[in-house]
Amino acid sequence: MTYLVSLLLIALIVGLVAVASNPAPYFAALGLVVAAGVGCGVLISHGGSFLSLVLFLIYLGGMLVVFAYSAALAAEPFPESWGDRSVFGYVVIYFVGVGLMMKFFCGGWYEGSWMIIDTFKEFSMLRGDISGVAMMYSLGGSMLVICAWVLLLTLFVVLELTRGLSRGSLRAV
């Protein structure tokens, strides 16, 4: 169990190094997909199956798909991968930096006290994280309305940003 979660955490850091070293955006989106996938694995290992499902569906299936086809706007004839000279320098620096930080900051697991959520609790049909999200509809109803309002506002913001071409909000006069 510990080895599996250690592997997932290492894959998370490797995925984000792959994004942060700024290769061509195609490859950075691939690193982000890998990082989100193993992040879901970490959440499942701690018992949050619903939050992991939400991450997969909304983040990977919604937002990253939009980023993936927006990568067509950043098309180059020779995209730089992680083996090319300039990107590889960043990759090495970031790995060395993470290794140094791990030497100073990383501690122990306290394995004996690791419990998945809802162990030793009473029987329930629902896990902790699902019933917590359901609270968003009952006691947190005002936050839900605010969130819906913000999403509607963002729709109009996007519309205004992309309208107007050379007389719009972003111009190259």
Added chain:
Amino acid sequence: MTPVHFSFCSAFILGLMGLTFHRTHLLSALLCLEGMMLSLFIALALWTLQFEMTGFSAAPMLLLAFSACEASAGLALLVATARTHGTDRLQNLNLLQC
């Protein structure tokens, strides 16, 4: 620091450094911003699960909703840049340069 805590902290810092030292494309800066949002989602969800504060699990959901707003605003700026400047390379955004 437990390894889990260390890994999402270093994931956030890596995304921040990728955003700071971005090189050519605007889209890679936006992707680093998404990486920071991913590490924040994982952090809030693990906070909920490890402290067993089930009522707090609405927080990662709301974070995801607001980060969708931010990502769409960033992509709208990317599309506007590509339409007016022809490409999203940052060296073309040089109107304020002396």
